[in-house]
Amino acid sequence: MTVMTERTSHMLVEEFEEIASAAPETVLLEFINGRIEEKYVPDGDHREIVKWLQKRCMQNRPDLWLYANDCGLKVEAYRKGRARPDGVLAPDGRFAGDGEWSDTDGVLMTVEVTSHDRDTNRRDRIEKPAAYATAGIPVYLLVDRDACALIVQTNPDPKSGRYRDTHEAPFGEQVVLPEPVGITLDTDVLKSYVR
Numbered sequence: 721m722t723v724m725t726e727r728t729s730h731m732l733v734e735e736f737e738e739i740a741s742a743a744p745e746t747v748l749l750e751f752i753n754g755r756i757e758e759k760y761v762p763d764g765d766h767r768e769i770v771k772w773l774q775k776r777c778m779q780n781r782p783d784l785w786l787y788a789n790d791c792g793l794k795v796e797a798y799r800k801g802r803a804r805p806d807g808v809l810a811p812d813g814r815f816a817g818d819g820e821w822s823d824t825d826g827v828l829m830t831v832e833v834t835s836h837d838r839d840t841n842r843r844d845r846i847e848k849p850a851a852y853a854t855a856g857i858p859v860y861l862l863v864d865r866d867a868c869a870l871i872v873q874t875n876p877d878p879k880s881g882r883y884r885d886t887h888e889a890p891f892g893e894q895v896v897l898p899e900p901v902g903i904t905l906d907t908d909v910l911k912s913y914v915r
Contacts, residue, residue, distance in 0.1 A: 732800075765913040766833050769863050770806055772909060773831060777809060780903045784828065785812045792821040793830070795851040803851055807831030807861075809901060828900045829859035834866055849873055850881040859901050865914050870895045870907055 770788045777786040791808040795801040802821055809829035815822050830852045832844045844862055852860045853876040860873040860883060868891045873883035889895045891910040897903045 763836070765865070765915065766806070766835065769833050769865075769910065769913050770831070773807060773861075773863075773905075776905055777903060781901070783812060784809055785814075786831070787815065791815060793827065793855070794821050794823055795855045796823075801851050803830075803848060805830040805848070805852075806833045809859075824855040824857055827855075827857050829861055829897065830857050831861045831863070833863040836865075840866075849883060852876070853883045854878050854881040859897060861897065863910065868911070868914055870905070870910075872897060874898055 770786075774786045774788060777784060787808045787810065789804070789806055791805065793803050793805065793808065795803050807830065808827055809831070810827050814826045830848075832848055834840045834844050844864075849860050849862070853873070856876050856878045858874065858876065860876075862871040862873070864871055867888075870889050870891070872887045872889075872895060873885065874887075875884040876882075877884055887895075889907065891914070892908050895905045895907055897905065
């Protein structure tokens with residue numbers, strides 16, 4: 721265990737919030753599983769995927785909004801974590817009056833798009849789904865650019881920190897995001913955003 725890991729594993733969430741508030745705009749920080757994590761600034765394909773998903777959500781569910789890259793969530797039950805999903809689907813206006821970190825009440829779906837870094841497996845496929853399931857968020861959508869697939873996890877079990885149901889579909893298939901989201905996605909365009 722490194723000194724940095726040891727120090728951050730005992731950090732209080734209030735200490736993390738102070739550090740995160742002082743970070744430059746080019747650095748995004750999260751507090752997951754007792755550790756400070758740097759979230760990579762998205763590349764162009766990453767941004768296009770999130771934009772594509774925002775547009776699909778707006779067309780199919782105008783009562784909702786996909787908040788992209790700017791919504792910090794308190795995933796309290798998971799070691800007092802703080803996460804910045806690539807997308808948060810919630811009723812339009814849900815975060816009015818909140819500060820930098822919001823409770824997960826009313827959040828219908830969190831979205832992550834894999835990055836091309838060494839931590840994407842642990843962060844996007846293991847730790848974040850556990851945090852979101854523990855918080856009771858109904859749907860977790862992973863746009864997995866490495867596997868060229870959408871992975872939809874539903875039916876969260878907050879006690880075990882797992883989603884009970886997982887559906888994986890290769891890019892090009894239609895994917896149903898079940899209720900409470902209720903959107904069908906034609907994923908053919910995602911093939912354009914894989915390098």
